Amino acid sequence: MFGLILAAAPAIPNDVGGKYVAGAYIVFVLLLLIYVGIMASKLQRIEKELREVAGVAEQRRAEEAEAASNPEVRA
Amino acid sequence: MYGKGLRPLSIATVVAFAVGFSLVFFYAPLEADQGFIQKIFYLHVPLAIVSLAGFITGGVFAVLHLRTDDRKWDAYSYVAIHISVIFAVGGLLTGSIWAKGSWGHWWVWNEPTLVSFLIVFLLYATYYPFRYAIEDRQRQARYASVFAITAGAFVPLNFLAVRESASLVHPRVFATAEGGLPGSMMLTFLCAIVSMALLWTTLVKFELSAKSAQGQLKRLRRALDAPSGPPSSRIAPEVH
Numbered sequence: 001m002f003g004l005i006l007a008a009a010p011a012i013p014n015d016v017g018g019k020y021v022a023g024a025y026i027v028f029v030l031l032l033l034i035y036v037g038i039m040a041s042k043l044q045r046i047e048k049e050l051r052e053v054a055g056v057a058e059q060r061r062a063e064e065a066e067a068a069s070n071p072e073v074r075a
Numbered sequence: 076m077y078g079k080g081l082r083p084l085s086i087a088t089v090v091a092f093a094v095g096f097s098l099v100f101f102y103a104p105l106e107a108d109q110g111f112i113q114k115i116f117y118l119h120v121p122l123a124i125v126s127l128a129g130f131i132t133g134g135v136f137a138v139l140h141l142r143t144d145d146r147k148w149d150a151y152s153y154v155a156i157h158i159s160v161i162f163a164v165g166g167l168l169t170g171s172i173w174a175k176g177s178w179g180h181w182w183v184w185n186e187p188t189l190v191s192f193l194i195v196f197l198l199y200a201t202y203y204p205f206r207y208a209i210e211d212r213q214r215q216a217r218y219a220s221v222f223a224i225t226a227g228a229f230v231p232l233n234f235l236a237v238r239e240s241a242s243l244v245h246p247r248v249f250a251t252a253e254g255g256l257p258g259s260m261m262l263t264f265l266c267a268i269v270s271m272a273l274l275w276t277t278l279v280k281f282e283l284s285a286k287s288a289q290g291q292l293k294r295l296r297r298a299l300d301a302p303s304g305p306p307s308s309r310i311a312p313e314v315h
Binding site: 017018019020021023024025027028031035039042043046049050053056057060 | 109110111112114115118119122161164165168169172173175176278281282285288289292295296299
C-alpha cells in the first residue's frame with residue numbers, strides 16, 4: 001500500500017524549491033512530534049501518580065477490612 | 076468529560092490532513108510565478124491564520140471567565156492561547172523557510188506582515204511569565220483573562236493595519252489586484268485551513284482532558300489525604 005502511494009507520488013523537484021518545501025513540512029511534523037512527546041510524558045506521570053493513589057486506597061480498604069474482622073484490634 | 080468526542084475528532088483530523096496534503100501535492104497546480112516553493116503556503120498560511128484565530132478565541136473564553144467567574148473558562152482560554160503559540164511558532168518557522176527560498180533571506184525586517192506577526196507572537200510569549208508571576212490563583216486567573224482580552228483585541232486591529240499598509244511584497248493569498256486564487260488552489264487552501272482548524276481543536280481538547288485528569292487526581296489525593304506527588308514547577312489552571 002505504502003509502496004503504491006510512493007510510486008504514485010510526484011517526485012519532489014530536486015532544485016532549491018523542493019529542498020525548502022520538504023524542510024517546511026518536516027518542521028511541521030517535528031513540531032507535532034515534540035508536542036506529542038511532551039504530552040506522552042505528562043500522561044505517563046499522571047498514570048504513575050494514579051497507580052500510587054490507587055495503592056493508598058487499596059491499603060486503606062485492607063486495613064479497614066482487617067479492623068472490622070478483628071474487633072479486638074479495633075478496640 | 077473533556078475527552079468526550081476526542082477519538083472521532085482525531086480521526087477526522089487525520090482524514091482531513093490526508094485529503095489536504097493529497098490535494099496539495101497531487102491536485103493543486105504549480106504556481107506560475109513561484110513554482111514548487113508555493114506549496115509551503117498551504118502549510119504556512121493556515122498555521123498563521125489558525126493561530127491568530129486561536130488567540131482571538133482565547134480572548135473570547137477570557138470574556139466568558141470574567142462574566143461568569145467560572146474557572147473552566149480560564150482553563151479554556153489558557154489552553155487556546157497555549158496551542159496557538161505553538162501554531163505561531165510553526166507559522167514563523169515555515170514562513171522563514173519560504174522567505175529564504177523565495178527572497179534569499181530568513182527574515183526581512185521592513186516587511187509589515189512578518190514583523191507584525193512577530194510582535195503578536197512575542198506579546199503572547201509574555202503571557203506565561205505574566206501568569207506565573209502571580210501566585211494567588213484567583214488573581215492569576217483574573218489578570219490572565221484581562222491580558223487575553225486586551226491581546227485578543229489587538230490581533231484583528233493589527234491584522235487590519237497591516238492589510239492597509241502600502242507594502243505588497245508579502246504575497247496576498249485571498250485577494251490580489253489581479254483577482255484571487257484559481258478554483259483548484261482555493262479548494263486546496265480551504266481544505267488545508269479546515270485540517271489545521273481541526274488539528275487545533277483536537278489538541279485543545281487533548282490538552283484540556285490531560286489537565287482535567289491532573290485536576291481529578293489532585294482531588295482524589297486530597298480526598299484520600301494521600302501524600303501529594305512532586306510539586307508542580309508552575310501554577311497552571313486546573314479543570315475538574
